[in-house]
Amino acid sequence: MTPRRMFTLFLGLGMAALLAGCETLPQRPARTAAAPVEAQEKGLVGLQKAELQERLGAPQLIRRDGPAEVWQYAADACVLDLFLYEDGQGHRVDYLEMRVQPDAPLPRARCFQRILAAKPAGALN
16 A cells, blocks of 8 residues: 555544544433423313312313313413313313413413412302
């Protein structure tokens, strides 16, 4: 092998080694404790109708959407939709969605607190 070929080979291997050192390892997302409000929201999942009504009061709107019964609560620019499904022992909250109107400067946590504070009175039949 000629000196020029050896130089080219070593140069190529050296460049490959340098580039391999530039590879970044995937970063794990930082683990953070769930915010208290998120934990409260998650605490709604699994509740039956009576438990849900005791916690949040009567919903402003109840809608049937296929097999789901959707309960809606609203306060100011915040809307909370709870999706209840029959599980053989009654309807239970399976999923929830919190929405904030786009022009509202409220964070999600404050929205949930406002919905809790606006708990309407009254019972469902």
